Structure formats: structure tokens, C-alpha cells
Amino acid sequence: MDQTGQAGGTQVGAQGAHADPVRGDILVVEDTPASLQLLSRLLTDAGYRVREAPNGELALWSAQAQAPELVLLDVRMPGIDGYEVCSRLKRMPGLDEVPVIFLSAHSDTDDKLRGFQVGGVDFISKPFQFEEVNARVQSHLKIRRLQQQLAAHNDRLQKESRQRLAEIAHLNRNASATVYCAALMHELNQPLAAIMSNAEAAELFLKMNPPQLDDVAEILSDIQRDDRRASDLIQRMRELLKKSDPVVQKLDLNDVVRQVCTLLSGEARMRRIVLEMQLAPQVLPVAADPIQLQQVLINLVLNAFDAMAQLADGARAVCLATRRNGNTAEVLVSDQGCGFPEGHERVFESFFTTKPHGMGLGLSIAAAIVQAHGGSIWARNNADGGATVGFALPGQP
Incomplete structure (x- = not known):
């Protein structure tokens, strides 16, 4: 480091110690002992907690033992160079977001590009003024903390x-x-x-x-x-809300579908929608909370009703079908509406909706309940128009 950089750094460090500096845990990696000691002292005087590493191997060991908030990393070192150290840091769990600032006497464009390619956030050319080092360290620590x-x-x-x-x-x-x-x-x-x-x-x-x-x-x-x-x-x-714990019971999935169709029969008539059932001939036992399972089906059926709001009378029908599929019991709710738009794999995300006045909660609530019961849920467009939303629950003996 040049004499100008040393003098300037000492002055800034002394001021920083009395000016409530941005503190942080910094790992300094530098193979030249004099530069390592000087830079560590200036950063310590400025209020930072500093750890030293004279080579890449010790730097990796120190970072893995305790993650630093920022790394000042010399590029040219014997053994593992700075680029390789940075590349390895970015592959370590918990260290991939730690900002790395490269230090190098070589400041050509290729060196800088390589530093950014391996995950560096900044590049300081040697010889440097400590004012520049301090300013860049403060800036990247602030950015990192804001991101956190x-x-x-x-x-x-x-x-x-x-x-x-x-x-x-x-x-x-x-x-x-x-x-x-x-x-x-x-x-x-x-x-x-x-x-x-x-x-x-x-x-x-x-x-x-x-x-x-x-x-x-x-x-x-x-x-x-x-x-x-x-x-x-x-x-x-x-x-x-008076929250109560779910009461899991052994249920026949066919019975739950019948109950929901009875509950929504009046709504279907009011909307001029035909509500159909195609139930499996055998009992489909599942373990579930009956109220929550009803809520899933109600949400799916009402969503199907809404999808056909623009269809002419006589063309509106919703079918609830049940079936056994291996070790699971399934329910399929099919409509003849407009189907899902492109990107419909997001329909189970909270607040995702294709309705002009919808809130995007019905399907996400249904998905949360099904998954809490150990099941799975899916949605697809039908080849002949409309859409089907189905879910599967683990079958019971």
C-alpha cells in the first residue's frame, strides 16, 4: 500500500471511531503481511470487527467457521487465488449472499469481469486510499443489511x-x-x-x-x-373467529360430496346450473375433518360456478366425480366454463385470481386444507372446454 493511502486511511479511521460508524464483521484476505496488518488496523480503528486470513485456505476455513458480513479479498495469492476463493464461498451454505470486494493491483477490464462472474460485488484497485475502502465497505454493508x-x-x-x-x-x-x-x-x-x-x-x-x-x-x-x-x-x-382444532374422523368421501351438493343445490338453481354427481360404486374411506373437507369442496364448486357466469342458460353444468386411484381417494370438480388462462399452475397461490373482482383465496385455502390432510391438489383445462380441479387424499382401510 502506498504512503498516501496509509496516511489518508489513518485519518479517516480516527474520525470514524468517534462518528458512530457502520460496524460489521469483516474478513480480510491478503497474502502480504504488511498490507494485511495495515488494512486490519485501519478497519479496526474505524469500528469494524476484523478477522485476518493470509491465504485462501485459511479464508475458507474462517468463513465456514463463522460467516462474515463482508469479505475483502486479494486476487493474487499463492495456492488458491481470490477468484477461486470467491467461487467456493458462493457454493457454501449460508455464505452465498456474503458480499465480496476484490483487491488487486491489476485493474484491467478482464480482471474485473472475472471478479463479477465468480460472484464479487465490487473491485478496488491497488494502491488504494483507505477513504475509498471505507466508503465501499460501508455502502455494501448497508445494501446487505437492507436486503436482509x-x-x-x-x-x-x-x-x-x-x-x-x-x-x-x-x-x-x-x-x-x-x-x-x-x-x-x-x-x-x-x-x-x-x-x-x-x-x-x-x-x-x-x-x-x-x-x-x-x-x-x-x-x-x-x-x-x-x-x-x-x-x-x-x-x-x-x-x-373462535378457532378450534380440527377433528379428524373416518369419512366416506362419497357422503361428503352428497352433503356439499345438497348444501349448494339452491345456489345452483339460482344460477341456472345443473349440479351432477358421478360417485364411485364402492365406499371411499378417508381420515379428515368433515367441516374442512366440506369447505374444500364448497370452494371448488363455487369457483366452477363463477367460471360459467358468462355462459348462456342451458350450457352450465358442474360435475363432482369420485374414484379410487391406487391408495388414494380422489374428487374431481369439472365445469364447462372458460378454463384457466396461461400460467394456471399459479391458481393455488394466495391472491392469484383471474376474476375481475376476485381475491384469489378460494383455491389457496382449498390447497392449504388438502395439504394439511396429507393430500395433493391439481388443476387442468379440459380438452373439450372448461376446467377440472381435483384433489386426492390417502385412503383408509
């Missing part, structure tokens, strides 16, 4: 979504509770949509050169506000 915050928000959102689906799965037949929950769900969709939109915007700001960290910080504040709003709505829903 976004990932944490996304994980929390998914967890709350699963909890919400579980709560809805326990809805009883009380009409007023159902209507109130539908209103709450519509209201809940707004902050969730805002969170997803803001997360996408934050990713765009992080990809800018340089990253727009102030804008990302403001977006994170908005995400936290919408997250609190969504949590409040979920709490209101929990207070409304």
Missing part, C-alpha cells in the same frame, strides 16, 4: 399469510361472520399489496449505481407501517 431486512419482512409476510389461511379454514357457517371476514380480507389485501409493491421498488433502488439508500430507507419505513396495519387486521380477525 427485506427478506425478513417477506418471511414474516408469508408466515402471517399461512396463519391467515389457517384462521379462514376454521370459519363456521355463521353468515354474519363470513360476511365480516370477507370485508376484513378485502381491507387486509391493501396493506399486503402495498408491502409487495414497496419491496419491488426497494429492489430497483438497490440495483441502481450508486444504490439509492435514502429512498430504500424511506420505503422500509412504509413497509413497516403497512406491516403493522396488516397485523392489526389479522388480530381483529382472530378476535372474531
Whole structure:
């Protein structure tokens, strides 16, 4: 390192120690002892926790023992060079997202491109000023922490979504509770949509050169506000619903289909839809909660009804068929509607809908219940028009 870089680094390090610097756990990999010691001292003075590795082998061992937040990695080293070290780090569990900044006396374009190809996030040419090193380290630590915050928000959102689906799965037949929950769900969709939109915007700001960290910080504040709003709505829903544990019983799947057809016969007549049953001749025993299983079928049948809303009278029919398939018992709900659009493999995702006013929850709730019972669910378009949604549950003796 040149004398200019050393003097400048000492000054910045002294200021950083009194200016509440961005702290982080940094692994410095440098085969020149003098450069390694100097860079480690300057980073330590600036408030960072520093680990040293004089070669690639020790760097890999240290990173695997305890993941650093950032790696400063010399390119030219005996044995394993910096490019190979970075490539191996990116293949190690838990280390693939750790930012790696390369240090090299060679600054031609090919060297930089190779560094980015193996997973590096930045490239600092030697000899360097410590001001530059410090600024780039701070920037990439901030970016990494913002990415972690976004990932944490996304994980929390998914967890709350699963909890919400579980709560809805326990809805009883009380009409007023159902209507109130539908209103709450519509209201809940707004902050969730805002969170997803803001997360996408934050990713765009992080990809800018340089990253727009102030804008990302403001977006994170908005995400936290919408997250609190969504949590409040979920709490209101929990207070409304009296959740009870599922009561798993041995049931005949044919009987459940008959019960659902009876429940929905009035709705079918009102919509001028013919509701048909094609039941297996033998008993189809399964182990399931009867209310939840009814809810699955009700959701599938109502979804089929909606798919035929634009058809002329006389062309509307929904068929519920049951059958044994090896060790499973299956139900197929077929309609003569418009079928699923391209990308229909997503129909079981929460909030995915093809309806102008739909919320995209009916099929996702059905999928959650079926999977909780150890079953599987699928959807396909029929060759002669319309669509079929089916599910299978493990058969019982």
C-alpha cells in the first residue's frame, strides 16, 4: 500500500471511531503481511470487527467457521487465488449472499469481469486510499443489511399469510361472520399489496449505481407501517373467529360430496346450473375433518360456478366425480366454463385470481386444507372446454 493511502486511511479511521460508524464483521484476505496488518488496523480503528486470513485456505476455513458480513479479498495469492476463493464461498451454505470486494493491483477490464462472474460485488484497485475502502465497505454493508431486512419482512409476510389461511379454514357457517371476514380480507389485501409493491421498488433502488439508500430507507419505513396495519387486521380477525382444532374422523368421501351438493343445490338453481354427481360404486374411506373437507369442496364448486357466469342458460353444468386411484381417494370438480388462462399452475397461490373482482383465496385455502390432510391438489383445462380441479387424499382401510 502506498504512503498516501496509509496516511489518508489513518485519518479517516480516527474520525470514524468517534462518528458512530457502520460496524460489521469483516474478513480480510491478503497474502502480504504488511498490507494485511495495515488494512486490519485501519478497519479496526474505524469500528469494524476484523478477522485476518493470509491465504485462501485459511479464508475458507474462517468463513465456514463463522460467516462474515463482508469479505475483502486479494486476487493474487499463492495456492488458491481470490477468484477461486470467491467461487467456493458462493457454493457454501449460508455464505452465498456474503458480499465480496476484490483487491488487486491489476485493474484491467478482464480482471474485473472475472471478479463479477465468480460472484464479487465490487473491485478496488491497488494502491488504494483507505477513504475509498471505507466508503465501499460501508455502502455494501448497508445494501446487505437492507436486503436482509427485506427478506425478513417477506418471511414474516408469508408466515402471517399461512396463519391467515389457517384462521379462514376454521370459519363456521355463521353468515354474519363470513360476511365480516370477507370485508376484513378485502381491507387486509391493501396493506399486503402495498408491502409487495414497496419491496419491488426497494429492489430497483438497490440495483441502481450508486444504490439509492435514502429512498430504500424511506420505503422500509412504509413497509413497516403497512406491516403493522396488516397485523392489526389479522388480530381483529382472530378476535372474531373462535378457532378450534380440527377433528379428524373416518369419512366416506362419497357422503361428503352428497352433503356439499345438497348444501349448494339452491345456489345452483339460482344460477341456472345443473349440479351432477358421478360417485364411485364402492365406499371411499378417508381420515379428515368433515367441516374442512366440506369447505374444500364448497370452494371448488363455487369457483366452477363463477367460471360459467358468462355462459348462456342451458350450457352450465358442474360435475363432482369420485374414484379410487391406487391408495388414494380422489374428487374431481369439472365445469364447462372458460378454463384457466396461461400460467394456471399459479391458481393455488394466495391472491392469484383471474376474476375481475376476485381475491384469489378460494383455491389457496382449498390447497392449504388438502395439504394439511396429507393430500395433493391439481388443476387442468379440459380438452373439450372448461376446467377440472381435483384433489386426492390417502385412503383408509
